[in-house]
Amino acid sequence: MQERLQKLTSMPVSVIWHENKTTYLSVKKERGKLFLRLHRLFFNAPTPVLEALIRYAMNRDDSARIVIKQMAHLHFSQTTVEADPLNPVGKVYNLQEIFNQVQEILPVTKVSIGWSNRSRQGSFRSITFGTFDKHRRQIRINSILDTDQVPLYFLKFIVYHEMLHAVCPTKMDATGRCLIHTAEFRRREKEFPQFEEAKEWEKKSLTFFKKRKSHGRP
Structure with a gap:
């Protein structure tokens, strides 16, 4: 070479x-x-x-x-990496059960899901609710969502969003810029049955998570 x-x-x-x-x-x-x-x-x-x-x-x-x-x-x-097993069972929500429910409207294959070992809260200007690792084919959901104060439809939406990353892969435009949320991704995201309610709750959630942190909750 x-x-x-x-x-x-x-x-x-x-x-x-x-x-x-x-x-x-x-x-x-x-x-x-x-x-x-x-x-x-x-x-x-x-x-x-x-x-x-x-x-x-x-x-x-x-x-x-x-x-x-x-x-x-x-x-x-095209690269895959051997992945460590994830734990989908939380204190309140079982992510595997939610994943299986979402599969009915968005089938994906060879993807595992689990709670993140640490909550991604940052400065609260933005919060990462979930991630999809395309190399390990894994979805990790922020454990800050594992509370009965988070509505089930919102958690389903986050899981749906991350599953979409497995269906709508990142593309590269003519300038070499990677497009994570493509036009197709945005279109299909809006097909989630409770899309409007989920986005509205997301707007209000910053205050909610701020209060959780102030009370020393994960």
Whole structure:
């Protein structure tokens, strides 16, 4: 691979391979030599991608950046990771039962669900109610929702929202920007039977969760 890259530039090239998902490409030019740290996803990359790597490394070419991001997006969207089991049984709500109910209107396959080990409350300017890990095919729901003061329809909506991520995958536009909530995602989200009620409760929930924190509740 280093030889293939070397053929694309007159500058001597040194490559270090890694598996860091956060930074899949880093570049340094020093003493007339090009140093590249590349994720292993590029190890068997086709020639057009290698050309893009060199163009980006040499002059930060925007079109090359898009090619590189598309290659990375394709790789990671197809990558699965062995997942630890999740616990869906909470003090009040059983997420597996809710998941099974939502399955009746939104069938998904090979997805597990459970409560997050820690509540994601942040500064209360925003709250992450749930996440979908596409690599592990897992939905984690914020344990702050495990209370009888949270209406069942709202929790169902959050589960439905995260299940939609398994059905409507992230896409990349022409500029290389990842679109998590696509037009199709937004359209299908509104098909949830109690969409309006759930969104209205969500607007009011900030005060509710603030009070829970002030009383020392998770």
